[in-house]
Amino acid sequence: MHFAKNFANFATKLKNMKINLKNGIDKLLFGMKQNDVTAIYGKPDRNYKDEDNNVIFAYNALKMRLTFYVEEDLKLGYIVASSPDLELFGTTIINKKITDVKKELAPKGLIKFTQEEFDTFENYFNEENWIIFQTEFDEVVKFEIGAIINQKDEFDWKFGKK
Template sequence: MEIKPKYGIGDFTFGMKADQVVAKLGKPDKMYQDEDDENQVLYQYNQHKLRLTFYQDHDGKLGYIRCSNPKLQFQGKPVMNTPIDKVKDETFSSLIEEWEEEDYDFFVTYVNEENWIVLNVEYDEVTEIELGVPVKNDDEYDWK
């Protein structure tokens, strides 16, 4: 699975509808409504280690992706279970120069809002990546 900043991961691009995803992957292993935001419906695919969030207030479009699939790559380079310094300084260096770091005691997140990418890190290795649909301005998404 290839990370495509501002577009999605693999065949899953921002703006897709749930039925398009189901046509590719089948019925999700788990489907639930976000407790904090009732306008978001999440599909989880265990085998692919993939969670997809559909924004109901935007015609049910795919707007957020979380993935911990060990085959996840960016420009052919592995991301999962790779040391964070290597991912920041080598893998994403052609795209991202600066990351905002937030330390939560036992895990750390590295965020780049321009590309709306979050790297979740435990034990100094990337354990999950989050991608969000880019924002044009304060209240409008860039659905490409």
């Protein structure tokens, strides 16, 4: 019974994962530390270091990979996500045609994208919001969002701000 209740609570956390431009995804805010994240989502399924010694948390059920920057006191600075529950401005984006996603985002002011091609993948990067839509076969398969760098060339950490 205890497991079922905990799983139900965890499962509700997975639905409607709202992308908050310039801030993070769902309850994740840029600038959080590892313990802030584990307090919300529990221990990650994988915890490792990348080639730059940044700490990476991977959550299988959330389909998210979180990067904590070693040079920024291990603050959360980058999120890669592929959950079909991801929502931007109330609409899902994963597994949708990139042309449809761009059409839906245009009235919200998201129109400027730099396009890069890699084999069968294409990235659509919006610098103002530091987001990437990664597509394969014209469908969005992955979403990336990074902490914004301000006018002083410093990260604009959102966690702990009033």
